[in-house]
Amino acid sequence: MKKYFSIFVFLLFCRLEIFAYVVDNDISYKIKSEEKFQYILPENKLNFFHEIKLFSELITPIYEQEFEWLLDEKTSIVLTSEYNQIANAFAMTTPNNLTVYYVGGVDFLELSASSSWLYLLSTHERAHIYQLNVKQFPTTKLKYVFGNSVVVVLPYISIPIFITPNQFLPTFIVEGNAVLNESRFNLGGRLHSGEARALVNSMIINNKGTLELIMNDNILFPFGNEKYLIGGYFQSFLAEKYGIKKVNSFFKENANRFLNPFFLNLSFSETFYQGYETLYKEFLQQTESTAKHFQKAKGKLISNSLSEVIFNDSLNSDKIIFSVQTDGKSRRKIYSLDKKSKSFYSRESKIKSGKIFELKENQFFSVNSDLINKDKYLYSLFDEEQKSITNFEGKYIHDIKNKVTSYFLMSESIDKGALYINDRFITNTESKSLLDNNGNIYYFKQEGKQKNFYKNFDKIFTFQGYYGILQQVISDNEIYFTANTDLGSGLFCFCNQKILRIVAGDNIVRSFKIDEKNFILSTLTAEGYEVLLTDETTDFLVINTEQPTVYNYKFSSPNNFNPSNSQALSTTILQQGNNSFSTALFHDYFSLREMRFSEFSPSMISNKNDTVWLNQFSFVDPLFWSNLNFGFSFSNNTSYNFLNYTYTPYIVDLTLDIENETKDFSDTLDIHKYRTNSHYFIGIQYPIINSSFFTIDTSMSTGNESVGDLHYFNTTLLLSFHYMENYFLNYKPYRSFSLNSGISMIEDHFSQHFLTDFSLYLGDNFYLSVGASYSDEKIETLSSKIKQNIKPRTKFELLSFSPNYIVSKLQQRQIELLHELAVSKYYFRFPFSLRRLAPFISFQQNDFFDIDANYKKEKREFFNVGIEAEILLVHKAPARVRIFQSEITTHETKENLTQLVLETNFK
Numbered sequence: 001m002k003k004y005f006s007i008f009v010f011l012l013f014c015r016l017e018i019f020a021y022v023v024d025n026d027i028s029y030k031i032k033s034e035e036k037f038q039y040i041l042p043e044n045k046l047n048f049f050h051e052i053k054l055f056s057e058l059i060t061p062i063y064e065q066e067f068e069w070l071l072d073e074k075t076s077i078v079l080t081s082e083y084n085q086i087a088n089a090f091a092m093t094t095p096n097n098l099t100v101y102y103v104g105g106v107d108f109l110e111l112s113a114s115s116s117w118l119y120l121l122s123t124h125e126r127a128h129i130y131q132l133n134v135k136q137f138p139t140t141k142l143k144y145v146f147g148n149s150v151v152v153v154l155p156y157i158s159i160p161i162f163i164t165p166n167q168f169l170p171t172f173i174v175e176g177n178a179v180l181n182e183s184r185f186n187l188g189g190r191l192h193s194g195e196a197r198a199l200v201n202s203m204i205i206n207n208k209g210t211l212e213l214i215m216n217d218n219i220l221f222p223f224g225n226e227k228y229l230i231g232g233y234f235q236s237f238l239a240e241k242y243g244i245k246k247v248n249s250f251f252k253e254n255a256n257r258f259l260n261p262f263f264l265n266l267s268f269s270e271t272f273y274q275g276y277e278t279l280y281k282e283f284l285q286q287t288e289s290t291a292k293h294f295q296k297a298k299g300k301l302i303s304n305s306l307s308e309v310i311f312n313d314s315l316n317s318d319k320i321i322f323s324v325q326t327d328g329k330s331r332r333k334i335y336s337l338d339k340k341s342k343s344f345y346s347r348e349s350k351i352k353s354g355k356i357f358e359l360k361e362n363q364f365f366s367v368n369s370d371l372i373n374k375d376k377y378l379y380s381l382f383d384e385e386q387k388s389i390t391n392f393e394g395k396y397i398h399d400i401k402n403k404v405t406s407y408f409l410m411s412e413s414i415d416k417g418a419l420y421i422n423d424r425f426i427t428n429t430e431s432k433s434l435l436d437n438n439g440n441i442y443y444f445k446q447e448g449k450q451k452n453f454y455k456n457f458d459k460i461f462t463f464q465g466y467y468g469i470l471q472q473v474i475s476d477n478e479i480y481f482t483a484n485t486d487l488g489s490g491l492f493c494f495c496n497q498k499i500l501r502i503v504a505g506d507n508i509v510r511s512f513k514i515d516e517k518n519f520i521l522s523t524l525t526a527e528g529y530e531v532l533l534t535d536e537t538t539d540f541l542v543i544n545t546e547q548p549t550v551y552n553y554k555f556s557s558p559n560n561f562n563p564s565n566s567q568a569l570s571t572t573i574l575q576q577g578n579n580s581f582s583t584a585l586f587h588d589y590f591s592l593r594e595m596r597f598s599e600f601s602p603s604m605i606s607n608k609n610d611t612v613w614l615n616q617f618s619f620v621d622p623l624f625w626s627n628l629n630f631g632f633s634f635s636n637n638t639s640y641n642f643l644n645y646t647y648t649p650y651i652v653d654l655t656l657d658i659e660n661e662t663k664d665f666s667d668t669l670d671i672h673k674y675r676t677n678s679h680y681f682i683g684i685q686y687p688i689i690n691s692s693f694f695t696i697d698t699s700m701s702t703g704n705e706s707v708g709d710l711h712y713f714n715t716t717l718l719l720s721f722h723y724m725e726n727y728f729l730n731y732k733p734y735r736s737f738s739l740n741s742g743i744s745m746i747e748d749h750f751s752q753h754f755l756t757d758f759s760l761y762l763g764d765n766f767y768l769s770v771g772a773s774y775s776d777e778k779i780e781t782l783s784s785k786i787k788q789n790i791k792p793r794t795k796f797e798l799l800s801f802s803p804n805y806i807v808s809k810l811q812q813r814q815i816e817l818l819h820e821l822a823v824s825k826y827y828f829r830f831p832f833s834l835r836r837l838a839p840f841i842s843f844q845q846n847d848f849f850d851i852d853a854n855y856k857k858e859k860r861e862f863f864n865v866g867i868e869a870e871i872l873l874v875h876k877a878p879a880r881v882r883i884f885q886s887e888i889t890t891h892e893t894k895e896n897l898t899q900l901v902l903e904t905n906f907k
Helices: 002-013 045-064 118-134 139-146 171-182 195-205 225-242 242-255 264-273 274-290 562-575
Strands: 029-033 037-042 073-081 089-092 099-102 298-304 319-324 330-340 344-349 355-362 363-372 376-382 394-400 406-411 417-421 426-430 441-447 451-457 459-462 466-473 479-482 489-495 500-504 508-513 519-525 528-531 596-606 611-620 627-634 638-645 655-666 674-690 694-707 710-725 734-747 749-763 766-775 807-821 832-850 858-875 877-889 894-904
Touching: 029 045, 037 045, 045 073, 045 118, 045 242, 089 118, 099 118, 118 171, 118 242, 139 596, 171 225, 171 242, 195 274, 195 479, 195 489, 195 519, 225 242, 225 274, 242 264, 264 274, 298 319, 298 330, 319 355, 319 528, 319 894, 417 441, 417 655, 426 441, 441 466, 451 479, 459 479, 466 508, 479 508, 489 508, 489 519, 500 519, 500 627, 611 638
Parallel strands: 037 073, 073 099
Antiparallel strands: 029 037, 089 099, 298 528, 319 330, 330 344, 355 363, 363 376, 376 394, 394 406, 406 417, 417 426, 441 451, 451 459, 466 479, 479 489, 489 500, 508 519, 519 528, 596 611, 611 627, 627 638, 638 655, 655 674, 674 694, 694 710, 710 734, 734 749, 749 766, 766 807, 807 832, 832 858, 858 877, 877 894
């Protein structure tokens, strides 16, 4: 039982695969190390160093006091280059303390009710570092031996020790606390957003905020965003009741759960003197008592959408155009509303999400970001085949009218959006802009605690708060925007020098006026977005003068965090040219020099003949360009050593793989028989084409392999083509096709490899998959090697279900029909839940020569019937388990076998 438990723990908690988080062929980076932090910035963005450092120095002493923790290793803070335009960021403590700020976050500022991307990240992502890094005895000591291993299972000891137990906290606690901390310093944050409040209230009054759902990373709308928002409001409830310091100290208490990080009630009880179930129930009751007055806007339903809906004029301004994602499993739909007849037309399209523009008659483009030319991830306008329009690359397009374009120039939009009209700079702001037919530009701009509205450079009106999104400009005296209501987000108008509330509803997030009597609205519900056309059921409120609501919180701490210094410094820095900044403080970033010890992972593998204690050590640099793993074993019968190194900063990726295994096959204690298997390989991989839907890659590995007394030179060349069209709720790809071919030369012998597979969404949650493969090389399908997870990326793979023999000339054919069932069962106490079920039926045929049976030709057919369960491990790690019955037919026999297969996202 102990052995099986150790294997189970290893499967769940072995280290995550290192990934490349910046594009290949990125520009040069510079690095500066200080006592607690290490700053890594692009060479042409060093003028932002002081601003990043200032935020860091302002927030660090606050978090050190409240989280009651000093970081136990230097933390890397990375600002990516303008070739990485992604509206995101992340923080991690494994493999090392790291915070990454992507250039592209200005896209998120409006929804987050913030005017500074660097401020938002400095508070939110830094909170994650303290949450996850905090430890208690004995893990404070174990960290110096095992590094940042997530879990340690010592050989011969079956009890896992969790070095950083807070990594297993539910997402809604970790992210909710970060949202609380981003919202407390009087510089905005998601707790000041009416759209966020609308979602929280809507979900809770519709029973979508239960502990079963909020504790688990389910696949229901809004697809994880509720973990941030409901979690943030739950944390604000705790902060109002106990104070911000007590709330942040929870993570220090939970670090005591190094043997059982899933026992939340004890950590809550020790911190707040009540269990989390009791406190969360009280939070729900308090929220429901307020949210019962929450009002949904009314109107004629046009469409549902699982993603944000943004309205725009058509080319001739006679129609309103927008796109929706109706089910998350198929293509988007482009809608067109005729303004005069109020009639709708829709069609299916592969267009990306985002605001739609019609640049030519019936030719639609959307604003989004994606990988361009293999080595740049840029905002642009994309056509319906998701191809970038060159003239718009690097620009976040807001509006286009009469050959005038307003946009954020993303290379300059690091902290705030750099707003431009054509080639003329206007200002730095968080607000997306609109144009009129005369080329005037309209936008909001956060100034202190006020939201100010501008026409060109003239201030038109102002209101208190951090959340306001411009919807439409009819004239200087008729401007529509969404802003905070008491319970969510509402539609307002600046009409005749007054701010008026227009339509009853706390869930309005987008609008467009059609004519004097009609609006089209996008509203937010617990199930998704609804597109509504106002009708006789709509309640208009234009007679009411009403200012947007300001959300005030008792836990706000303006005296601890002085925004005036940062704002003044930000203004100064943004006005400086790059030449005014001295680079003497920095040195060139060289990944080999910057590699840091990450983790030591001991493991034990046992069989009836031997027990092997394997030691693995990992090193990685902060940009993940160089990744080194090496290890060795202790055993009576086996000597095993390996080294694997990958280098990935350029288009061509390099892999070095060395492995040696010597085993004692002695029949008696007196006569020892040794066999050594070893190899060393150098591999390269090069992407020939990389686009939204398809990629073509080539790779090559060359080296020497020894099997016992046999030594031979081995070279493999592979070419891969992949087409993938996938949507976020697909169980399998919507459309996919892969073709992998290769040749290997072993000494003077050539062998061929071939694999192709095809997947198709049939509708009604049915998926069809077909595959075939061939290899005439000798294949050890039941390998005796100890280490299997360190592989060069140039390795050729066959279909997954293969006979456990040493075979030659293997041919495989497979077909599978799978049906996804809408069956789920979530638990908040038990750390495992069922997310989806999928029964399937499949057939595979294998033809091969059995080397162990003197190259006897064999045929095996597998007819499989089973069910696949998508489960959640520890509330947030998805894994798929297959249980199936196989009828195996050969030339002479037929047998039945029950099998279980586990696939996780851990490598």
